[in-house]
Amino acid sequence: xxxxxxxxxxxxxxxxxxxxxxxxxxxxxxxxxxxxxxxxxxxxxxxxxxxxxxxxxxxxxxxxxxxxxxxxxxxxxxxxxxxxxxxxxxxxxxxxxxxxxxxxxxxxxxxx
Amino acid sequence: xxxxxxxxxxxxxxxxxxxxxxxxxxxxxxxxxxxxxxxxxxxxxxxxxxxxxxxxxxxxxxxxxxxxxxxxxxxxxxxxxxxxxxxxxxxxxxxxxxxxxxxxxxxxxxxx
Numbered sequence: 001x002x003x004x005x006x007x008x009x010x011x012x013x014x015x016x017x018x019x020x021x022x023x024x025x026x027x028x029x030x031x032x033x034x035x036x037x038x039x040x041x042x043x044x045x046x047x048x049x050x051x052x053x054x055x056x057x058x059x060x061x062x063x064x065x066x067x068x069x070x071x072x073x074x075x076x077x078x079x080x081x082x083x084x085x086x087x088x089x090x091x092x093x094x095x096x097x098x099x100x101x102x103x104x105x106x107x108x109x110x111x112x
Numbered sequence: 113x114x115x116x117x118x119x120x121x122x123x124x125x126x127x128x129x130x131x132x133x134x135x136x137x138x139x140x141x142x143x144x145x146x147x148x149x150x151x152x153x154x155x156x157x158x159x160x161x162x163x164x165x166x167x168x169x170x171x172x173x174x175x176x177x178x179x180x181x182x183x184x185x186x187x188x189x190x191x192x193x194x195x196x197x198x199x200x201x202x203x204x205x206x207x208x209x210x211x212x213x214x215x216x217x218x219x220x221x222x223x224x
Contacts, residue, residue, distance in 0.1 A: 042218075043218050044204075044215040046214060051210075095168075098162065098213075099160060099170070100145070100157065103154075104154050105154065
């Protein structure tokens with residue numbers, strides 16, 4: 001069975017600091033991995049995806065993630081946080097069908 | 113392209129009633145999935161429809177049902193509402209055969 005664990009339900013950074021949100025997955029098949037962001041009272045927006053190929057994936061808004069098979073990780077990073085990055089972030093793995101399995105989410109706060 | 117749309121955005125119902133939520137996918141997307149989001153359980157998969165057929169189902173009681181029409185629009189129905197059904201219901205569509213899903217803004221259901 002597939003599962004996703006996000007380490008840290010709340011992460012707080014200062015504006016301009018590095019953002020690092022951690023995600024570990026478990027999958028019995030080659031994983032397809034995703035990061036989504038959710039702003040208050042909105043749906044989920046796709047930040048980036050890993051399917052096959054390059055293990056460093058670049059997404060929107062300056063975010064990127066690196067797929068590390070040996071560590072079963074897919075951590076999300078951004079070199080410099082902006083106030084507008086404050087939101088909840090979800091890591092997800094696909095069962096190679098229409099089902100996404102989500103982590104519990106990490107709420108990112110950005111301090112001025 | 114227009115994104116995924118969901119109607120209504122907000123809904124208040126009484127225990128025991130039934131409710132129908134609607135979702136229009138991105139043009140050309142034939143797969144539609146539904147998710148329930150609650151503070152306690154997080155994001156949970158309800159079901160996926162493709163070409164009017166349910167292809168995958170999550171672990172929810174039979175009170176939760178759905179359907180898809182020939183134009184790929186989908187509806188979700190919950191009968192005999194319980195207080196615990198209060199949640200944000202999210203619809204997502206995907207361009208098969210890829211695996212990334214694009215989410216709508218959700219329907220906030222409150223059961224009193």
